[in-house]
Amino acid sequence: MYDETQLKIMDATMTLIIEKGYSKATTREIAKLAGVNESTIFRRFDGKKEIVGAAMELPKWNPGLKEEDFIYQGNLEQDLMHFSKIYMDKVTPQMVKISIGLRSAELEGVAMPGIMRIPMIFKKVLQNYFSEMISVGVMKDCDTEALALQFVSMNFGFVFLDASFGEKLIGISKEEYIKSSVLSFVNGISN
Numbered sequence: 001m002y003d004e005t006q007l008k009i010m011d012a013t014m015t016l017i018i019e020k021g022y023s024k025a026t027t028r029e030i031a032k033l034a035g036v037n038e039s040t041i042f043r044r045f046d047g048k049k050e051i052v053g054a055a056m057e058l059p060k061w062n063p064g065l066k067e068e069d070f071i072y073q074g075n076l077e078q079d080l081m082h083f084s085k086i087y088m089d090k091v092t093p094q095m096v097k098i099s100i101g102l103r104s105a106e107l108e109g110v111a112m113p114g115i116m117r118i119p120m121i122f123k124k125v126l127q128n129y130f131s132e133m134i135s136v137g138v139m140k141d142c143d144t145e146a147l148a149l150q151f152v153s154m155n156f157g158f159v160f161l162d163a164s165f166g167e168k169l170i171g172i173s174k175e176e177y178i179k180s181s182v183l184s185f186v187n188g189i190s191n
Contacts, residue, residue, distance in 0.1 A: 002054065006044050008034040010055035013048065017101035018094070022048070022111075049110050052102065056114040061098060063090035065118050070125045076138060076186045079129070080151070084178040087122060087155045093163030096156075100163075119156065123148045130189075139189050147189065154181055 002010070012034035016025035027048065031038040045051045055061045069086050072079035095118075102111040126148035133139040158177050162170055172180075 002058075005034075005036060005040065006054070007058075009036065009041055009044060010051055010058065011060070013051045014055050014061050014098060017052070018097040019101075021101045022052070022104040022107055049107065052107060053110050056111065061095075062114065063092070063095050063118055065090050065121050067121055067125055070129070072129060074133070074136070074138065076133060076190060077182060080182045080186060081178055083122075083126070083129075083151075084155050084182055088159055088174055088178070091118060091156070091159050093159060093166075096159050096163040119152055122152050122155075126151050137191060140191055142189065151185065154185065 009030060012030045013025065016029055016033060019025075025048070027038055027041050030048075030051075031041055034041075041051070045054070065087070069090075070083055072082065099115045102115060104111075123145075127144045130139060130142070130144040130147050134141055134144070158170075158174070158181075162174075170177075
């Protein structure tokens with residue numbers, strides 16, 4: 001478990017990464033924001049990479065999306081609205097900003113596995129769900145991977161635009177978007 005100083009350092013690091021990106025967030029700025037000496041960072045962590053790796057395991061900086069989160073009943077509209085809600089409740093604009101800030105060649109092996117885990121889980125759940133719905137005759141036969149990617153993109157797109165532009169671009173609530181987009185999606189795939 002991490003002590004209070006380590007948590008302050010992790011929070012400061014991730015906050016600066018959101019604002020500036022990984023490469024531009026210096027240990028001097030991290031120390032200042034965390035309220036510690038710069039040398040304290042190096043007594044607690046080997047460097048920024050280790051801080052990021054540790055922070056990405058904390059619920060505050062990781063959506064924690066799991067396959068088990070996606071329980072369904074077999075009703076396309078209700079299930080997909082539920083899937084979208086779960087995804088958007090966990091993959092917040094802050095999480096999107098973190099994933100953008102962490103895109104750095106320096107972090108390829110540290111951050112990318114954590115960043116990729118979320119869309120991979122969502123895609124896998126959707127592919128399995130669509131395959132099952134096809135097998136029971138609820139859906140048209142189709143390419144489940146392409147369909148899963150479309151659904152992932154539809155959901156991520158909203159969160160990305162919200163993170164990037166907020167109310168300057170988005171004039172409807174998350175709930176309105178989910179309802180409208182899922183209804184359109186279901187109309188295209190239902191038998």
